[in-house]
Structures are given as C-alpha cells and as structure tokens.
Amino acid sequence: MDLRSFVIPAIDIKEGKLVRLYRGEFSKLKEYDKDLIETATWFNDMGFKRLHLVDLDGAEGGKPKNLDKILAIRKVFSREIEFGGGIRSYETAKLLFEEGIDYIVIGTLAIKRPDEFEKILERYPDRVILSIDSRYGKVAVGGWKEESALSPEELAVRYEDKPVWGYLYTIIERDGSLEGVDENPYREIKEVVDKPVLASGGVSSLEDIKRLYEIVDGVVVGKAIYEGSIDIASI
Secondary structure (H helix, E strand, O other): OOHHHHEEEEEEEEOOEEEEEEOOEEEEEEEOOOOHHHHHHHHHHHOOOEEEEEEHHHHHHOOOOOHHHHHHHHHHOOOEEEEEOOOOOHHHHHHHHHOOOOEEEEOHHHHHOHHHHHHHHHHOOOOEEEEEEEEOOEEEEOOOOEEOOOOHHHHHHHHOOOOOOEEEEEEHHHOOOOOOOOOHHHHHHHOOOOOOEEEEOOOOOHHHHHHHHOOOOEEEEOHHHHOOOOOHHHO
C-alpha cells in the first residue's frame, strides 16, 4: 500500500498564512503557526508525490491573491502540484501552467462559464481537475457560498467525456471537521465515472485513509496532519 502516492497533503492559504476552514465556513477559520515554505519542504522531504494548494482569498474573490506564495512553494516542492482557488478565466489558467503548476482545480467556472472552462480543457487536456464541492448532496460554487441545482453525479457525468484529468470530490459538511469520512458518496460517484476521483473532507485517522484506498484514487488531507491526528511519518 503506497500511501505516500495516495495521500495528497493540503496547504490552504489565506492572507499569506497556512489555515484550515471548518465545514467550508470562512468565519470559522483556524490559522496555524507554520511557515508555508518550510511546510512544503517538509512534505517534499517526506516523499509525497503530490501537493494540494488552495488560495482561499482567490476562491472568495474570484482571482488568485497569493500567487507569490504559490510560486515560492513550487520552487521547493519537486513533484506534482495541483492548485485551486479563483481560477475563473483562461488567462489565469495559462499563467499558472506557465509558472510550473502541474494541475489546476476548477469548480465554479465549469458551471457558470462552461465555454471558458472547455477552452481551458481544449488547450490543456488532462491537466484540469474538476472540483466537485458537495454540501448535503448539491454542488456548491463561488467559494462554497452558492448552491447549484446539480448533484455531484450530474456534474461529473457532464464532463466525463471531456479531457478533464479527473475529479476532486469534497464533502463540505465534513471538511475540516475531523469527524471521519463518509465512504458512500465516493462509492456512488465511482459508479458513474471512470476517470480518477480524489476524496476530500473529514479525514481524521489512518484508518479513514486505508478505507478510502479501496474506493478512490487519492485523498487530500489537511487538518488531520496539522492537528496531529495522523502521524504522516508512519505513512
């Protein structure tokens, strides 16, 4: 079981600081006294194959705001980086790829401006991860503040035949809660798609990760690492 290829450590950034949200609520944000570059270097030295970066200011405002931090992390993390948060145009996507980001994570644009989203897919096939952010069974957009009428499965199927790399499926009501994962949504979405699915939301233990290993293709882990619920040295 190669958990260092399966687990994708998360670094969420707001105003240049490492933070985590609780259930997707910006009002319930926790800041960690950890240097961003040192943290990324630590994950690199630990041998993790991919890093998940989120610009929360970008997600909230519609345009990446912490690009300097993202590019500094790019210099110290030698393997794959996926980045999301405020990618709402082709120009922003192009800039990120030119700066060495391997994959970009997009959700809102796929629903609100599908033509622009597909323009990115056509130019950068298999380098875009469709972000499926679910709150109680409905896809949320706009920094998780707006609810759409779509179910996660409906959104995934809409793009299954397009050149997306795969899907990042976040269960918002569990995200940052450390209450454990709900495996059922991931089983359900795997029944309707063949592309890779990455899980996110609620991971609290190594046992959670091992259960997901049998279902999905990777898992994003953030708060459980920073709170010490998972000793990543043992992975």
